[in-house]
Amino acid sequence: MYIPYYHADVFTEVPFSGNGLSIFLPPVELPADRMLRITQEMKQFESIFVRPRPEGTLVDARVFTVEEELSFAGHPSIGAAAQLHALNRAGETEAGWIFIFPQKSLPIATRKTDYGYSCTMNQGEAEFGEPLPEAAGKPVLEALQIDPKDRDEKYPLQVVSTGLPYLLVPLKRNFTTANIGAEGLSEMLEAVGAKFIGLVDVDGRSMRTGDNLGKVEDIATGSLAGPVGAYLVRHGVAAPGEEIGLVQGVHLGRESRLYVTVSSDVIVRGGVVLLAEGRLLCP
Known part of the structure; x- marks a missing residue:
């Protein structure tokens, strides 16, 4: 089985700066232990696994550190949203997504820029x-x-x-x-x-x-x-x-x-x- 993989730098406008991120789009749902092992192999602080639903804007998401799964994470979410914009909404300047984590849903807006994408996420009330x-x-x-x-x-x-x-x-x-x-x-x-x-x-x-x-x-x-x-x-x-x-x-x-x-x-x-x-x- 092939899993499409992407790499992005997040919270930056400059390549090779900010926080690196591994983004995976598995064609089928993977077991948690497999996603954890893949994250450990990539050795990024976190990796994210996303599967867009047929509705287009809803995205099932799971995020892992090298030690465990997290209920949600910020830089993987906006990094993956930017990548989905490039893949699925390339002809549009702006796009919106709802990332659905096991314990939290996260609205994210993405906008094309000269350097890549500017992304905004609503984390709800503190x-x-x-x-x-x-x-x-x-x-x-x-x-x-x-x-x-x-x-x-x-x-x-x-x-x-x-x-x-x-x-x-x-x-x-x-x-x-x-x-x-x-x-x-x-x-x-x-x-x-x-x-x-x-x-x-x-x-x-x-x-x-x-x-x-x-x-x-x-x-x-x-x-x-x-x-x-x-x-x-x-x-x-x-x-x-x-x-x-x-x-x-x-x-x-x-x-x-x-x-x-x-x-x-x-x-x-x-x-x-x-x-x-x-x-x-x-x-």
Whole structure:
């Protein structure tokens, strides 16, 4: 069986920048363990598997890291939507899609540009946990070996979600060198209602995240951008309706630009550059 495969750079307008993505269009539904193994073979932070329905705009989608399936993810969604626009709506300047994940549906709009595609996804309303008391956040900070003096005390540790719950940790110093993972972090995050950590430089409008063991850092994370934008609005750093520019991956040599607008819903926008295509020989 041949599976069409595509490669894109997401949250960028420049080739070989932003966050790389593997996109697969399997002709039949694949078992989860097969999709996980394919993702592990490609060694991208995430891969996405999409199957457009006959209706044309509805797309069944599954996204995997090298460790597990996620309920949804941002950069794979807009990257795959741009690729579907190129394949199925090439004669149109604009197109719309609804990506249907196992636990969430995600409306996405795509528009042709000189560099590729500009894509916008509606992540819905943000959900906020209560600001964490100091005692509850202390084990996480200690596990990440974050000096309390590096914490930006003007803003709280808080769990925010638009589909994936992140514990947001605002830092004012040593932002790019802080750890993003540690042994046992997953269990600590689960105890406060989060799945991943999100380090935030509020003044610099920058963010970082990765796997919970800290082995791999993500370069551009749409599912984190929405919560960070909502957090900035909630705490008066940005205004409702303002387009908030966020930066990620600069210190890794893969600058990514993510744009968030928060009103009643959280809207995340970014560029996509299509790079390559081929066939996966999948026995």
